[in-house]
Amino acid sequence: MSTILTIMIYTPLILSINYISLVIAIVVALAIFILFIRNIRIVPQATTFVIERLGGYHATWQTGIHVKVPFIDRVANIISLKEQVADFQPQAVITKDNVTMQIDTVVFFQIVDSKLYTYGIENPIMAIENLSATTLRNLIGDLELDETLTSRDVINTNMRQILDVATDPWGIKVNRVELKNIIPPREIQQAMERQMKAEREKREKILIAEGMKEAAIREAEGDKEAAILRADAKKEQAIREAEGQAQAILKVQDATAKGLQMIKDVKADEGLIALRGLETMAKIGDGRATKIIIPSSLQGLAGLAQTLQTILNEPDPNADVNIDKT
Numbered sequence: 110m111s112t113i114l115t116i117m118i119y120t121p122l123i124l125s126i127n128y129i130s131l132v133i134a135i136v137v138a139l140a141i142f143i144l145f146i147r148n149i150r151i152v153p154q155a156t157t158f159v160i161e162r163l164g165g166y167h168a169t170w171q172t173g174i175h176v177k178v179p180f181i182d183r184v185a186n187i188i189s190l191k192e193q194v195a196d197f198q199p200q201a202v203i204t205k206d207n208v209t210m211q212i213d214t215v216v217f218f219q220i221v222d223s224k225l226y227t228y229g230i231e232n233p234i235m236a237i238e239n240l241s242a243t244t245l246r247n248l249i250g251d252l253e254l255d256e257t258l259t260s261r262d263v264i265n266t267n268m269r270q271i272l273d274v275a276t277d278p279w280g281i282k283v284n285r286v287e288l289k290n291i292i293p294p295r296e297i298q299q300a301m302e303r304q305m306k307a308e309r310e311k312r313e314k315i316l317i318a319e320g321m322k323e324a325a326i327r328e329a330e331g332d333k334e335a336a337i338l339r340a341d342a343k344k345e346q347a348i349r350e351a352e353g354q355a356q357a358i359l360k361v362q363d364a365t366a367k368g369l370q371m372i373k374d375v376k377a378d379e380g381l382i383a384l385r386g387l388e389t390m391a392k393i394g395d396g397r398a399t400k401i402i403i404p405s406s407l408q409g410l411a412g413l414a415q416t417l418q419t420i421l422n423e424p425d426p427n428a429d430v431n432i433d434k435t
Contacts, residue, residue, distance in 0.1 A: 148177050150184070157223040159186040169223045186227045192284060194217045195234055199292065200242045202249040204257055211292040212249070214241050217285040225280030233279050237272065241286070244271045254293065261288050293400065 152158055158170040162182050166229055177183070199213040216237055216381050220226045230236050249257055257264070267284040276283055293301070 144179050145176075148179050148182075150175050150177065155190045157188050157190060158184050159188065159223050159227045161185040166224060166228065179186065186223070188220055188223045188226060190220055190223075192217055195237060196289070197238045197241060199290065200245055202246050204249055204252060204254050206253045208254045208297060209294065210249075210254075210257070210297075211290070212245060214245060214268070214285045215289050216241055216283060218276070218281050218283045220280055221282045222280030225278065229279040231370075233276075233281060236279070237281070237283075240272060240275055241268065244268050254297065258291060258293075264288060303347075360364045 150158065150170070152170050152172050154172050154249040156172070157419060158175070160167045160170060160177060160182055166185075167182060186431070195216045195218065197214050197216070199211040201209060201406060202212055203209050218237065244266060245264075248267055252264075264290060265286050269283055272286060
């Protein structure tokens with residue numbers, strides 16, 4: 110009886126102890142599981158994890174799944190490998206001809222070594238900003254104002270090369286450097302505006318003068334061509350008039366020859382020839398002749414030809430008409 114009583118007394122106590130042990134075991138197992146899950150890390154694309162073990166550099170995790178040792182390993186730094194942009198505030202620089210201006214730069218860089226980036230320098234972005242400012246002052250100090258405004262590509266290239274070499278120990282690669290704004294003093298801006306206005310006015314006057322010159326040349330060429338055409342027209346007119354006169358003379362001579370041939374063919378007598386000769390002399394006398402010589406006999410054609418030649422050789426309309434009979 111006593112044994113049964115003892116069992117009944119200690120049974121709940123044993124059950125209670127077993128229940129507590131089970132709960133503790135479950136809690137411990139759950140804690141271990143959570144701890145294991147929390148130490149599983151997935152590294153995304155274009156990202157690296159810098160892992161330290163007991164305070165020292167251990168490894169650099171690349172893209173994928175990794176497990177770190179609890180309480181021993183820790184993620185010291187999470188670094189993006191994407192290209193980054195650093196836009197710095199305008200820096201005061203002085204040119205070779207002592208002109209102070211404000212220039213702000215934009216630096217495009219990329220982290221290529223996560224370990225050097227983590228342990229190489231305390232604040233890499235601030236270091237790049239200060240380095241770009243000092244490099245820019247050195248470069249602009251060797252250039253005059255006009256060269257600074259027209260040599261952006263040269264300045265960008267030189268700065269990129271200098272910054273790329275300087276940031277190698279930090280695990281940084283400088284891809285590009287751009288001068289975002291170049292802001293000269295207000296007085297220089299006004300002088301540049303006046304200069305640009307003068308240049309535009311100069312180009313305008315040059316274009317107007319060239320236009321007037323071209324117009325004068327074209328007008329002179331037109332006058333020249335018109336004069337040539339007029340001269341050619343007069344020449345053509347003279348040629349055609351000469352040809353017409355020659356054809357007219359030929360026609361007259363042909364008609365005269367035909368008339369004489371007809372007279373010869375009809376065998377005209379001396380009376381008819383004399384009558385025709387007098388009619389011809391009368392017509393000639395109505396013209397410009399001043400002296401008419403009438404042969405005593407009109408039988409020969411030689412006398413008529415001599416008479417016509419004498420008439421043509423003395424064209425004086427104001428002289429008196431003299432008739433000589435031989």
